Amino acid sequence: MRRVFLPLLGVALTIAGWWLAVIVLEIEDYLVPTPPQVLNTLAERWAVLLEHTWTTAWETIRGFALAIVLGVPFAVLLAGSRIFEQMVYPLLITVNSLPKVAIAPILVVWMGFGAGPKIVMVLLLCFFPIVLATTAGLKSTPAEIVELARSLDAGRLKTFWAFRLPQALPQVFVGLKTAISLAVIGAVIAEFVGADAGLGFIIVQSGASSDTALAFAAMVLLSLLSIVLFYAVQLAERLLVPWASEH
Amino acid sequence: MISIESVDHRFRGRAGEVQALAGIDLTVETGEFLTLVGRSGCGKSTLLRIVAGLLTPTSGRVVIDGEPVRRPRRDVSFMFQKSALLPWRSVLANVLLPAETLRLDQAAARRRAGELLELTGLTGFQKALPKELSGGMQQRVALCRALLSEPRVLLMDEPFSALDALTREELSIELQRIRQEQDTTFVFVTHSIEEAVLLADRVVVMRARPGGIRRIVEVDVPRPRSLGHHAHAGRVTELSAELHELLLPNEAA
Numbered sequence: 134m135r136r137v138f139l140p141l142l143g144v145a146l147t148i149a150g151w152w153l154a155v156i157v158l159e160i161e162d163y164l165v166p167t168p169p170q171v172l173n174t175l176a177e178r179w180a181v182l183l184e185h186t187w188t189t190a191w192e193t194i195r196g197f198a199l200a201i202v203l204g205v206p207f208a209v210l211l212a213g214s215r216i217f218e219q220m221v222y223p224l225l226i227t228v229n230s231l232p233k234v235a236i237a238p239i240l241v242v243w244m245g246f247g248a249g250p251k252i253v254m255v256l257l258l259c260f261f262p263i264v265l266a267t268t269a270g271l272k273s274t275p276a277e278i279v280e281l282a283r284s285l286d287a288g289r290l291k292t293f294w295a296f297r298l299p300q301a302l303p304q305v306f307v308g309l310k311t312a313i314s315l316a317v318i319g320a321v322i323a324e325f326v327g328a329d330a331g332l333g334f335i336i337v338q339s340g341a342s343s344d345t346a347l348a349f350a351a352m353v354l355l356s357l358l359s360i361v362l363f364y365a366v367q368l369a370e371r372l373l374v375p376w377a378s379e380h
Numbered sequence: 381m382i383s384i385e386s387v388d389h390r391f392r393g394r395a396g397e398v399q400a401l402a403g404i405d406l407t408v409e410t411g412e413f414l415t416l417v418g419r420s421g422c423g424k425s426t427l428l429r430i431v432a433g434l435l436t437p438t439s440g441r442v443v444i445d446g447e448p449v450r451r452p453r454r455d456v457s458f459m460f461q462k463s464a465l466l467p468w469r470s471v472l473a474n475v476l477l478p479a480e481t482l483r484l485d486q487a488a489a490r491r492r493a494g495e496l497l498e499l500t501g502l503t504g505f506q507k508a509l510p511k512e513l514s515g516g517m518q519q520r521v522a523l524c525r526a527l528l529s530e531p532r533v534l535l536m537d538e539p540f541s542a543l544d545a546l547t548r549e550e551l552s553i554e555l556q557r558i559r560q561e562q563d564t565t566f567v568f569v570t571h572s573i574e575e576a577v578l579l580a581d582r583v584v585v586m587r588a589r590p591g592g593i594r595r596i597v598e599v600d601v602p603r604p605r606s607l608g609h610h611a612h613a614g615r616v617t618e619l620s621a622e623l624h625e626l627l628l629p630n631e632a633a
């Protein structure tokens with residue numbers, strides 16, 4: 134009861150505060166809309182907004198999936214080979230420290246206005262947390278489990294599949310949850326730079342026409358999208374690693 | 381038969397070299413229950429891991445049934461202080477793990493797993509996850525797993541030391557019963573004198589720095605043994621006192 138009620142109360146109070154501020158401070162509509170205005174926009178233009186939400190969601194999901202497909206095997210190499218690790222780890226840290234926003238315009242130059250640059254941007258933001266967490270997970274097999282595998286005559290492959298990888302899964306999911314929180318941001322950044330669809334595109338458009346209610350509606354949908362995706366990853370975690378949950 | 385022949389082992393650590401074992405010569409007869417006792421750091425685990433083939437000695441060698449040990453053998457099982465159960469596998473799947481890695485016959489392994497779980501009172505818990513079991517039950521599962529492949533040798537490194545005294549005694553008594561049904565050679569490391577006297581045919585008392593054998597004590601108490609009142613309580617007390625003295629510090633002896 135409290136677990137549902139208190140967060141809802143928090144949201145309600147924030148919205149009430151926003152509304153109150155708009156009225157008390159006499160802020161103009163075109164600067165900050167009131168909650169009913171945002172709701173109105175959502176209700177009136179839901180079909181279009183939903184379409185753009187789906188565009189952003191689909192870009193995000195593809196980028197995130199690609200980050201898993203590329204990141205996990207990369208982490209396996211990093212954890213498995215000392216030489217590979219020494220060779221690419223410093224490079225990885227350097228590349229990760231680059232502001233990825235700076236790459237977005239170049240991606241548009243290379244790949245145009247379609248989904249391509251958005252997917253790559255999501256991939257760029259998601260790749261590192263997934264690689265770092267998975268590598269850490271694969272390297273943290275307890276000593277007695279490693280010795281058990283050896284004493285049971287398990288080969289390298291069997292040791293990986295039956296011992297190291299399952300052991301690493303809880304930490305892999307730490308990385309996935311960090312990544313999915315960044316994923317939507319990546320898609321929106323890429324949409325800002327050049328797009329003809331998606332919630333980021335809507336926000337840019339509404340800025341140009343001073344339709345702040347529409348921009349706020351898009352932001353509401355963006356956060357809903359982030360929350361849904363985060364809980365989807367959490368659900369996958371519950372299903373795949375039920376043994377790791379406490380209680 | 382296990383023969384340990386002039387085994388030395390040195391670890392190269394940050395603080396220089398540590399001579400963990402020096403000049404160990406020891407023979408364990410087939411079917412014997414041997415316990416190794418000694419204070420912490422005297423090289424018991426190191427010696428056991430060398431016998432298991434998990435560690436190669438700096439010099440000397442271990443021969444099991446005429447064959448020098450170079451790597452872990454299929455007919456030697458190891459049981460650790462921590463249960464080392466895989467937390468994502470059910471009790472039954474944990475016990476069946478050696479069947480996968482050693483490619484045992486699946487049907488026979490399942491039958492045997494069922495028997496072992498029954499023998500250790502775990503029949504109702506086959507589907508449970510390790511985290512749902514008490515520490516004593518987890519060690520029972522680890523014991524079943526170690527016995528699944530019907531090993532000729534079972535090496536146990538302080539397997540009960542993390543358990544409370546009563547559970548420990550319970551498991552020791554269970555282990556004696558299991559032992560009567562197998563023809564397995566046991567090497568059992570402990571720092572508990574009670575456990576050593578309860579279980580062993582012979583107790584090897586080790587000394588530290590460098591790790592070596594101080595004395596071998598024969599436990600001539602008939603089985604089954606328990607720690608309660610029984611006909612041989614006097615002899616048990618005598619042996620315990622002797623071991624106690626051997627284990628206390630000083631080089632007076």
Ligand SMILES: Nc1ncnc2c1ncn2[C@@H]1O[C@H](COP(=O)(O)OP(=O)(O)O)[C@@H](O)[C@H]1O
Binds near residue numbers: 393419421
């Ligand atoms: N991997 C290692 N590296 C360096 N020193 C070690 C290592 N393992 C054990 N030692 C040292 O070897 C000695 C014997 O250790 P160990 O066999 O674990 O003793 P025990 O099991 O009797 O407590 C100790 O002094 C310990 O510090």
Ligand SMILES: [Mg+2]
Binds near residue numbers: 424425426537
């Ligand atoms: Mg030890």
